[in-house]
Amino acid sequence: MPVTIRDVAREARVSVSTVSRALSAPALVRETTRQRVLDVADELGYQPNRAARSLITGRTGNLGIVVPDLQNPFYPGVLSGVQARAREVGCSVFFSDSGEDPATEEVLVRGMAGQVDGLILCAPFAADDHLAQLASVRPTVLINRVLPGVPSVLMDSSAGMADAVAHLAALGHRECAYLSGPAGAWSNHRRLRGLLPAAEEHGVAVHQLGPFDPNFAGGAGAADLALATGATAVIAFNDLMALGVLARFAELGVAVPERVSVLGFDDILYAAMCAPPLTTVALPMRAGGRAAVDLLLECLGGAGPATRTLPTTLRVRASTAPVG
Amino acid sequence: MPVTIRDVAREARVSVSTVSRALSAPALVRETTRQRVLDVADELGYQPNRAARSLITGRTGNLGIVVPDLQNPFYPGVLSGVQARAREVGCSVFFSDSGEDPATEEVLVRGMAGQVDGLILCAPFAADDHLAQLASVRPTVLINRVLPGVPSVLMDSSAGMADAVAHLAALGHRECAYLSGPAGAWSNHRRLRGLLPAAEEHGVAVHQLGPFDPNFAGGAGAADLALATGATAVIAFNDLMALGVLARFAELGVAVPERVSVLGFDDILYAAMCAPPLTTVALPMRAGGRAAVDLLLECLGGAGPATRTLPTTLRVRASTAPVG
DNA sequence: ATGAAAGCGCTAACAA
């Protein structure tokens, strides 16, 4: 039988209300009383029952996050940031994985909604109207997705893409292929919004290919198409695809970066570990997770829907070189 | 104001208990009544308050899992399995990351304990006595760790290691280097328990090196040492290390698998994506996560502490070849 | 500064 607030009250010779106050409103009890209560609570190993507390306060102290696919190394990074920040502010976090399915996503969100103070939806697949409905159930923060009236954390991939193009242009590339990710994805859209104007500005022609699956196989499948365009550089939607391109090129005996330069997006762990190490636009995964928690907390505190844009960083490694 | 059980009761013209029963003990109400209640509940969008329910039943419907490090691709795999299975049985899952620190681990477990029915500890870092204490707070299942009296899911890495050695022996290797993972780790211990007898049996000499950090840098750092032993094959504690070895060998111009064969452990996503693709012992990550949930559910159902051992699979790829 | 008492929304006896 776990120890309750009454046990502490009895032992400390005060009322339950005093115990309650000693724990959650220290200013309202005399210092000596408070100390005695705390001592007793400690000695008895008292842990307030969160269900009872939240039943009355309406707050759970929990956050929920749903990501599209934990197998994509990008999301564990975000998740890790969310959890780290949540821990710092004393929150626990519910996690789930939608398998990139909008319907599942909806079920998961509604399931979590009842037991969290707020939700973080990472690159959600739901359509705008559905998403708006979900966001209305509980305070919600979006990551890498925009929806009017809903706060969001954005990673500035347009700027990252512009950096990437500038880098290629500086290396003398005049023709590049872009391997698209999922057609409807906000993130793919954003990359294009960075790519096209920057390419125009630098006088780089763009062959837009795809959409492809945003994974290794997708990249491997796209590699030959990219080659056929005659482009001297390939920009992939994400690192997983870039890795696929690298692998297929190796198979084909196409030298990277001597004959073709390859560029990824995300900077997942393996981008630095492959051969050649991948030049890529690093997205602030952990920072994004942390920012989402902060934004959520602000909303719970009554702040209006804000948007926070996080900078990206071009990491130049060995997969890009001057056009030969 | 959210809709409560009383709203449903009033609208359906029954008592609250009937509503309660219609939802959680369908057999106890007449079919027509039940249908009416369900219709009203649906129409009103009624969602039972989990805090209130758990306050009285003592059950939360939540599970908790803590992993050492989400950046290691092995753990997202497990986490993903846990979550998938939990969802099937209607549970939500709390997640956290200990950063491979025993003290943090303990804090996290105690923090979660109050709001979960059971806990899954994945390759925990806590010492046996501390772990035993943690496991006594709530029903607990261990993954890749054993402790008397505590149920656990084990991945049979001893057998996997034996397979690996047999594979190398068949290729004619007579001398191999083993790059140890963390000294105290149960999993490292297990690998050795498979390696040594199998090596003996097949007449393969083993150079035991390390311990090293179980990551890319650790492997890269260990590569030269391994080479210096004169072994024709290197078995790394895990894939991340094996990838480090591969990278360093590439730098050194040491041909894999022509001059040295390299073997990993885990079969993380990248193992199939690197060059050359890595021969490795695949650990059932998702299956392990699912099994842990099942075991936990059995414990909650009153079953005694059981141990479930999951088989591993040797995946032969291009990083191993006959000794030249 | 402290205590008494009224619930939060729900389930589980116990009655009917």
Place this chain on the structure above:
DNA sequence: TTGTTAGCGCTTTCAT
């Protein structure tokens, strides 16, 4: 088969 009632453990008025 259904309703009535008593709490689960806690916070929060309202008194004192």
